[in-house]
Amino acid sequence: MGTTTGMTNPEHEVGVGPWSGPLPDDPRYDPELLAEGDRRNVADQYRYWSVEAIVADLDTRRHPFHVAIENWAHDLNIGSVVRTANAFNAAGVHIVGRRRWNRRGAMVTDRYLHVTHHPDAEALAEWVRTVTPGGLPIVGIDNVPGSVPIEGYALPRECVLLFGQESTGLTAEAQAACDVVLHITQYGSTRSINAGAAAAVAMHAWATQHAS
Numbered sequence: 001m002g003t004t005t006g007m008t009n010p011e012h013e014v015g016v017g018p019w020s021g022p023l024p025d026d027p028r029y030d031p032e033l034l035a036e037g038d039r040r041n042v043a044d045q046y047r048y049w050s051v052e053a054i055v056a057d058l059d060t061r062r063h064p065f066h067v068a069i070e071n072w073a074h075d076l077n078i079g080s081v082v083r084t085a086n087a088f089n090a091a092g093v094h095i096v097g098r099r100r101w102n103r104r105g106a107m108v109t110d111r112y113l114h115v116t117h118h119p120d121a122e123a124l125a126e127w128v129r130t131v132t133p134g135g136l137p138i139v140g141i142d143n144v145p146g147s148v149p150i151e152g153y154a155l156p157r158e159c160v161l162l163f164g165q166e167s168t169g170l171t172a173e174a175q176a177a178c179d180v181v182l183h184i185t186q187y188g189s190t191r192s193i194n195a196g197a198a199a200a201v202a203m204h205a206w207a208t209q210h211a212s
Helices: 031-036 051-059 075-087 121-131 172-177 195-210
Strands: 063-070 090-096 115-118 138-141 159-163 180-183
Touching: 063 075, 063 195, 075 090, 075 195, 090 121, 115 121, 121 138, 121 159, 121 172, 138 172, 138 195, 159 195
Parallel strands: 063 090, 063 159, 090 115, 138 159, 138 180
Antiparallel strands: none
């Protein structure tokens, strides 16, 4: 990798400056980033790579779980979940219900994921039945009556983790589509934790069991 140049305050700037030295003969590198520097929030191994090249590399090692978000009204939470799904390299993200959402909270990480829209939970359930020969189990995350603690639960390696709106949780339709609904055990006085935080806990629980 070339050296960093053109930084006015290296202690506070993110990323690297323009490439220094002979240009690399590698199609993964983006000519514009080589010329202007790469200030994106990406891992060092992807510095100067084009978005398409990064996605292609991630596709070779996606984890076999998907994340689905049901019709959330809190746009920032959707972005937070998308960003976390990128951090855990989920196979895909599914927006169920509202198609439009504020991508600011995702910090452009949605560019590196495969994001699919489904009009409702029934459509998501239909998709999981056809994506693989045996379908994918849907694991809901919500503290509803009859839910099972996520702690100690053997999560399926290939599955869809389904999250609902923070204020109301999973709809009855979504719960009916789930193979199981899990909850995160809490020890304080509040009824629930932030939905984005709950999604991060669930993805980490999957990773501790299956990520290599």
